[in-house]
Amino acid sequence: MTKPSYEDVINSPAFLDDLSSLNQAIADGLKQAGEPVAINGNVCYAHMQEDFHTSDLAPSMEPKRRALHRLAQESNCFAEVGVAGGHAGLLALHSNPGLKYIGIDLGQRLRASWPQVDIYVPIAFRWFENRFPDRVKFYLRPATEGLEQAVQDRPFGPINLLHLDAQKNSRVAELDAVWSGLADRCYLIQGDNRNGHVQASSARLVEQGRARPVNLIGQETLHSANFGLLETGPGVARNGLSLDVLAHQRILVCVCHQDDETLFAGSLLAHLKGRAEVFVASFFRPASNRRDTDTREAAMQKVCEMIGATRVQLPFAVESDYPRLRRFIRMPTDDGLPEPEIVRPLRRHPLFGLLSGSAYALMKQFAPTTVITHNRVGEYGHVEHVLLHHAVKQASARYTDAQMLTFGLNLPAADLTVPSLPEQKNRLFDCYMPQWNGRRLYDFALDDETFARVDPQEFT
Structure with a gap:
């Protein structure tokens, strides 16, 4: 059955x-x-908007309405703290005819400036109970108490869409209250995303490994100043990645070129300094025609000393634009995401066996618990990055004793987002100066870094 579009529903x-x-x-x-x-305020109208019932939908809330529509279509049970007039619930119920809805609201006027919450929240509750008698359940209670009761009652099964949009400084406690009632994977929409308490709660959940950012669903970016989106739940926590999880591990970072370690993982390595045992291996020696050919290896050595990592340089390959490599890996010519096509078996490329064998030897030597390398799209479409990704993936499938992560740049979703440390990362970049200036070349250089988990047994 075709799912109705947002425009279909809203009109x-x-x-x-x-x-x-x-x-x-x-x-x-x-x-x-x-x-x-x-x-x-709610997903349809502005905060404190008088005569809202005669007004058009607020344009400023359009991104949140679209996100809620999309997420409701992928969910079975939607729980919301902060029902207000019930407009989020109404849109969600119309977006998915099979969706069930749990609404929790204190229904008390906590601030003198507020409209009469104690009047209109019970009215909204009764309206929904009359209109959708088999699809809704309401609790006129404080947030954590209402969530705990909903978990105990379990009216519609596990919750896989949760909207927290009431108090700003109790979001972690609210998630704790509903945790045992969540599905393994649950979308968490955080209202009032500009608020410092809300941002801190999101960061804490991600750091604990109990949640992870959701970057893309389809082609829609589901973030705005009005809300943030995370994926949470027991299943996410069981497989969660966090800086705390990576601390005290043995980590092998496999990169093609000197500077890749800083571009794609500089903040991660700075966060882990003194907390994890890190080995950084570059698989390609600098090309002879670069301005910085004679300085790159020394620069990388200095970077590794600054982050407390052991550096390894492999001698088998020289950085260059291999004509033969482009006969194996075809990159798209349009402006979309750089999804490569493997047109010939990579094992036939003369470098592949050397790269994969070397990666496996390093794993046997250093015994890492986590291996990090380039991703399947080569971050920004670099064919050597793509080649090394597959070589390290094959080696990890043989090694079996480490989880494999890839850099997340230009991947649709991330399992770990690492907050940028611009000051520390800039100091690492300085090691490559003045011959090189990645900060100017790469617009992502100082952004938050992302990483994605890969199953190495899924080898191409």
Whole structure:
């Protein structure tokens, strides 16, 4: 069955009729109490917007509405803390006819500046219970208490979409309260994403390995100033990656060229300095026609000394634009993501056996618990990066005693996001100066770094 698009849902007579009915019920209740027709902010209207029931949908909330629509279509049970007027629930229920909804709201006016929450939240609850009697369950309680009760009642099975949009400084406690009721993988939408407490809670969850960022779903970027998106749940935690998880491990970083270690993992290595035993191996020697041919290896040695890593330089390959390599790996010519095509078996390339064998020998020598290397798209489409990715993947499949991670640049999703350390990373870049200036060449150089887990047994 084809899923309705966001435009299909938001313009459908069924949604518009329900939206009008819900808004009118809230407006009538507020008018009868002699209060202005206004509610707190939500996915359809601006915060404190008076006469919202006669207004168009707020353009500023369009990204969050689109994200909620998309996530609802991929979910079975949606739980929300901070129901307000119920507009997020209404959009989600119309986006997926099979979705069930749990709403939790204190329903009390905690600030004098707020509209009459105690009036319109119960009205919204009753409206939903009449309109969707078999698809909704509500709790007029504090956030953690309501979540704990929902977990105990389990009205619709595991929760795989969670929206936290009430208090700003209790998000981790709220997730703790609902943790045992989550599906193995659950989307977590954090409202008020600009708030410092919210950002800190997201960072803490990621650092603990209990959540990970979701960069892309399809082709839609699901982030804005109004909300943040994470993937959480027991399954994510079991397989979670974090800086704390990598600490005290033995880590082998396999890169093609001197400077790749800093470009793609400089912040990670700076974070792990003194916490993990790190070995950095470059597999290609500098080409003879570069401005920095004679300085690159010394620069990389200095970088490794600064991060407390052991450096290894392999002698078998020289950096160059191999014409023969392009007969094996074909990169796209359009401006899309650099997804390569393997047009000939890579084992037939004269370098492949040397690279894979050398990587395996390093693993046997250093006994790493984690191996990190280039990704399948060569980050920005570099064919030598793609070749080494497959060579290290083959070696990891033979070694079997280490998890394999790749750099996450230009991959659709990440298992680990490492906050950028621009000052430390700039000092590492300085080792390659003045002949080289990656900060100017590569616009991602000082961004947060991402890493993705790879199953080496899935060898091409």
